[in-house]
Amino acid sequence: CGVFGVVGVKDAANFVALGLHALQHRGQEAGGIVSHDPEQGFNSARRFGYVRDNFTKQSLMETLPGPLAIGHVRYSTAGSKGNTAIRDVQPFFGEFSMGGAAIAHNGNLTNANSLRRELIERGSIFQSSSDSECIIHLMARSLQQNVPERIKDALRRVEGAFSVVAMTRTKLIGVRDPLGVRPLVIGRIGEDGWVLSSETCALDIIGAEFIRDVDPGEMVVIEHGLLKSHRPFEPAKPRFCIFEQVYFSRPDSILMGRSVYETRRQIGIELARESAVDADIVCPVPDSGTPAAIGFSHESGIPYGMGIIRNQYMGRTFIEPTEQIRNMGVRLKLNVNRALIKGKRVILVDDSVVRGTTSRKIKDMILDAGAAEVHFRIASPPTAWPCFYGVDTPDRDKLLAARMSEDEMRDYLGVDSLKFISLDGLYRAAGEAEGRSKSCPQFCDACFSGEYPVEPRDMVEKGFQL
Numbered sequence: 395c396g397v398f399g400v401v402g403v404k405d406a407a408n409f410v411a412l413g414l415h416a417l418q419h420r421g422q423e424a425g426g427i428v429s430h431d432p433e434q435g436f437n438s439a440r441r442f443g444y445v446r447d448n449f450t451k452q453s454l455m456e457t458l459p460g461p462l463a464i465g466h467v468r469y470s471t472a473g474s475k476g477n478t479a480i481r482d483v484q485p486f487f488g489e490f491s492m493g494g495a496a497i498a499h500n501g502n503l504t505n506a507n508s509l510r511r512e513l514i515e516r517g518s519i520f521q522s523s524s525d526s527e528c529i530i531h532l533m534a535r536s537l538q539q540n541v542p543e544r545i546k547d548a549l550r551r552v553e554g555a556f557s558v559v560a561m562t563r564t565k566l567i568g569v570r571d572p573l574g575v576r577p578l579v580i581g582r583i584g585e586d587g588w589v590l591s592s593e594t595c596a597l598d599i600i601g602a603e604f605i606r607d608v609d610p611g612e613m614v615v616i617e618h619g620l621l622k623s624h625r626p627f628e629p630a631k632p633r634f635c636i637f638e639q640v641y642f643s644r645p646d647s648i649l650m651g652r653s654v655y656e657t658r659r660q661i662g663i664e665l666a667r668e669s670a671v672d673a674d675i676v677c678p679v680p681d682s683g684t685p686a687a688i689g690f691s692h693e694s695g696i697p698y699g700m701g702i703i704r705n706q707y708m709g710r711t712f713i714e715p716t717e718q719i720r721n722m723g724v725r726l727k728l729n730v731n732r733a734l735i736k737g738k739r740v741i742l743v744d745d746s747v748v749r750g751t752t753s754r755k756i757k758d759m760i761l762d763a764g765a766a767e768v769h770f771r772i773a774s775p776p777t778a779w780p781c782f783y784g785v786d787t788p789d790r791d792k793l794l795a796a797r798m799s800e801d802e803m804r805d806y807l808g809v810d811s812l813k814f815i816s817l818d819g820l821y822r823a824a825g826e827a828e829g830r831s832k833s834c835p836q837f838c839d840a841c842f843s844g845e846y847p848v849e850p851r852d853m854v855e856k857g858f859q860l
């Protein structure tokens with residue numbers, strides 16, 4: 395998901411709509427905005443579909459006045475896949491004794507089921523099936539006298555990954571979980587406006603200046619043009635999601651002070667060093683494989699070409715939640731550039747193999763177009779474990795790498811060779827010159843290593859085997 399908030403500008407909701415549009419890659423199912431105006435109070439709008447199809451209409455935007463607003467773009471992860479109801483669309487809103495507050499959450503809480511059970515037993519009435527709603531109910535039960543303190547109370551009880559943007563009548567608040575699994579950045583706009591965003595690409599779209607990341611475990615409270623920093627949690631060693639670097643974030647964003655594009659290009663360079671192969675052309679599977687393919691071509695000296703052309707009017711296939719749509723998706727979205735491919739030995743670079751359905755179809759398309767050989771090079775290690783922190787990987791038994799060795803995957807996909815980047819190579823590309831630390835890895839990489847930095851409590855309770 396993507397979160398965004400602005401304070402200190404006229405008609406803040408318009409800026410939020412633009413920010414959410416720039417974060418659309420983080421969630422395409424639905425979006426919502428809450429705004430506050432001193433005269434008109436809180437207002438909200440939640441809609442299915444793309445930001446551009448909803449939050450561009452003047453008639454809707456006029457209902458969201460005021461200098462303070464937050465928003466969310468949703469992509470359903472573990473729990474409520476695909477069948478998002480409008481009541482699951484964030485931001486969530488609550489009325490407390492000290493006034494209203496709204497929150498938007500990116501990430502996934504790993505103890506939401508047990509919290510929900512406990513809260514319901516104690517009288518909370520849940521409106522949605524979302525894990526994030528627990529935060530509002532925990533805030534309601536807190537005895538603290540102001541909203542930031544109530545948020546602290548609530549977030550000390552939840553486990554898992556959370557980057558939260560929240561607002562009261564006067565405050566814009568941002569928090570990252572102690573491990574900082576999901577991104578969240580701070581920007582400035584105009585004279586005394588402030589912005590919070592999942593990624594820097596959404597600061598650019600509104601002409602805001604990137605100031606810094608919200609630190610893992612930090613809470614920032616912005617009021618009357620001033621930002622105050624709090625540290626509500628026990629300090630912990632950060633474990634940012636390495637898959638944000640590989641795939642999830644936009645390449646024009648800056649994560650942890652580094653260009654995502656450059657990290658991905660370096661992944662391609664590492665991949666070419668680790669698993670060179672003689673071939674005529676390096677092609678990305680667009681768009682997710684493009685920067686890595688550029689790096690691979692650069693390092694190997696094999697020319698880069700656009701062997702697959704993407705229809706720009708389709709969304710990300712993986713994010714379409716049902717199997718049927720996903721299966722059609724590949725053909726609707728990607729087509730082979732026959733004139734370029736015919737007779738060539740092709741290296742195809744993609745970011746990941748999950749179920750293997752995409753890769754298999756692409757290989758068929760490339761061979762149909764007359765390629766002499768197809769070599770897959772993958773910009774992440776084999777995805778053998780599900781993510782419980784906010785990326786929608788399927789159940790373990792649907793993951794190709796959980797069932798097969800690399801050689802078996804190569805045969806299943808029917809390609810001449812298949813190589814994945816090593817975990818160390820990936821860490822080097824992400825700026826860790828020494829590779830992955832064995833004692834305490836610098837990132838979360840659980841979907842590749844099976845080492846979960848936060849116990850996935852709800853899933854273990856349901857029988858998931860670590």
Ligand code: 5GP
Pocket residue numbers: 641679682710711712713744745746747748749750751752753777785786787
């Ligand atoms: P599959 O192997 O399941 O057919 O699909 C892999 C493709 O899905 C890759 O090209 C990758 O770009 C895309 N993808 C989109 N979202 C995700 C995600 O959340 N996790 C992974 N591992 N791949 C994803």
Ligand code: SF4
Pocket residue numbers: 575634635636637638780781782783784785838839840841842
């Ligand atoms: Fe990211 Fe994978 Fe960790 Fe999930 S399990 S947070 S996708 S690195």
Ligand code: MG
Pocket residue numbers: 679680681682683744745
């Ligand atoms: Mg892809």
